[in-house]
Amino acid sequence: MTVLAERRARPRSAMWALTGHAVLAFTRNPVAAFFTLVFPLAFLIILAAIIGDQRTEDGVPIVQYLVSPFAVFGAAQASFVLVAADTASLRESGVLLRLRATPVAARTVLASRIAAAVLAAGLAVLLLTTVGVLAYDVQIIGRKVPAMLITLLLGTCCCAALGLALAALTRTVLAAQSLAQGLLISLAYLSDVFLAGVTLPGWMQGLGSALPLKHFARAMAETFEPTPGYGFSPGHLTVLVVWAVAGALVAGRWFAWQPRGVRAPRTVPEPAAPAPVRLSPPIRQRRSAPALLSGQIAYALLGQSRDMLGVFFSVAFPALLLALFPAVFGGGRVHGMALAQYLYAAMIAYTAALTAYVNLPESVVAARSAGVLKRLRATPLRFRWYFAGRLCAALVVSALAAVLLTAVGVGFLGVRLDLVRLPALLLAIVAGSLCFAALGLAIVTLMPAARSLIAVTLGTLLPLCFASEIFVVGDQPLPGWLTTAANVLPLRHLLRAVLAATDPAVTGPGFAAGHLAVLAAWTVLGLLVAARRRVSW
Known part of the structure; x- marks a missing residue:
């Protein structure tokens, strides 16, 4: 292999290696796997048990309309919360700074995190859809599958870009994880995820419509609707693209590779050697139970x-x-x-x-x-x-x-x-x-x-x-x-x-x-x- 060919192949191999590392870290994180896979699936199973075999006037099982919102939540959990928390964790532990000293390009490092998020989100959607089809007669409309995949890709990339932006704006892992999880849970109630089909007050609808999660949920729900058409929602997808660009711009402007708050050690003059002091035996005092x-x-x-x-x-x-x-x-x-x-x-x-x-x-x-x-x-x-x-x-x-x-x-x-x-x-x-x-x-x-x-x-x-x-x-x-x-x-x-x-x-x-x-x-x-x-x- 020539030197030029080796240089061209190196970013691709590094991309796959870093993506595989990120996916492996996801599989070894029980909390991440729980919120991404188990949490939405448990919600689906419990609500399906409560609803039973209820159907719409057209004979469509109501569970047909429950798969997409929980799939969106799992995808957003994998792409927004995990990307924000994992990126902040890698930065705080010094891993990102060490990666900057390698021949791997910065865009390759960040792209690998997004690729891992897309894979985890796809796994969540696949799991929920499979359970829905096998257990609850959920229909997968073949002509809408391309729209489903494109919606999933754009929604996941949008949430991942916002996750990188959040990691860029926060100083610690705790702040990034807390804000990401808190924002996602709160927005899920305003964005037709946890309260799908419910009429919210006007100010809540306006707030949800201004943020991307609702458009992600609406676009994904269209791909599960047993209606004519191919399932594409150009308006919602456009909003996702706009938010993805905004998140990428914020991340590019304020993203830092070194741990935040690191200060150079101060040089302090050595004190003079103290005079020897004769120590008396320590006096042990037993503290009271209330203390x-x-x-x-x-x-x-x-x-x-x-x-x-x-x-x-x-x-x-x-x-x-x-x-x-x-x-x-x-x-x-x-x-x-x-x-x-x-x-x-x-x-x-x-x-x-x-x-x-x-x-x-x-x-x-x-x-x-x-x-x-x-x-x-x-x-x-x-x-x-x-x-x-x-x-x-x-x-x-x-x-x-x-x-x-x-x-x-x-x-x-x-x-x-x-x-x-x-x-x-x-x-x-x-x-x-x-x-x-x-x-x-x-x-x-x-x-x-x-x-x-x-x-x-x-x-x-x-x-x-x-x-x-x-x-x-x-x-x-x-x-x-x-x-x-x-x-x-x-x-x-x-x-x-x-x-x-x-x-x-x-x-x-x-x-x-x-x-x-x-x-x-x-x-x-x-x-x-x-x-x-x-x-x-």
Whole structure:
């Protein structure tokens, strides 16, 4: 091979190598695989189970119209969130800076990330479409397949360009990941993804129409419509191209290859050698139990305050749903209650479960991976105080979220809260937090790999939220098997305990003894599993 031919072949081989590396990193990231593949598929399966065999007037299964929005979410997750987070991570770890010292061109490095995003997005669409065709009689219109592929390619490239722009504008991995995930989840409710076919208020429609995700969802939905034509949506595709160009311009202007905030070390004159000091033997003081607990609570709260993504999903996201759903669905009723009143209780239950079952185990596993738990063995601090500090921090976060939900619900949505039953509400939150913290700790003891923990906790909690009617809006009855499973598992009992303490139609102190007993039984079971397996230091 001549030198010229070798130089021409080198970028192509580097492109394939870097793309393969990015795809391999995706397969080894359980959280990324969960949100890209498992999360949309779980939504599709649960909603299909709730809807059943309902069809339109033309005999088309309603599930036909559910595949495309969830496919768009998976594609946007792979191309927007992962590209932003992975690019920021490579920059912060110094990988991008080292790649700049190689013969690989900058455009090849960035193009490989986009190519990997396109492959991951295609895998998400293929998985959802295959399940839809095999399990729910979803039709693939052959003449619209080219439009589907072009829409997927343009939408993925648009989201990837915006992901690169977000990575260019943020300084840290945490900021890039938190903003990307928070923006995508929020926009999914405004862009015909999670609320497809619902008439939104005018300002929400205008905001969604100005952003690209809605056009991506509309263009993809057209390719699944069993109507004449070839499925192309020139208007929506044009908007995607415009946003892709805008994202590329922003990324090209502000993208940096070296880690942000790196400062050159300052030269400090060496101090003179100090005079020898005779040291007295150290005096060991045993700290009291309240001091140990308060220190661990403060430490845990400091860690949670630095987790922007956890704060968004634990505090901001429930309040956003509480404010959004009544604005979308109006003054409807759910199970004989006003929609806002029901969602108020549901979001309190969701926050208590999320902070104790997802965030708390994640902090314990992170400490175990960093060697913090092993170092604690050489200190007077017992693991029970460490775990109690994280549990109390989770209760504080749940209480803050409940206060915010109360401010939104009572102040703007007409939610009624009886102060006489406030102790019952606090007891339900504490009991639910204890229950899900015990179950989370049990999962920590059973999980040998820390990277798979969030995929397991979120992968079980989010479907359980649908089965337990946390996220289900309306009086559509659930399938019998799903109702039976929800009645056995603890989340529905937590919701019922919170409803008993917040329902204006309920008289008395509001204590739901039966549901609290079920939560206590699950708490004991989780603690028994955790005590038998023990936490690996």
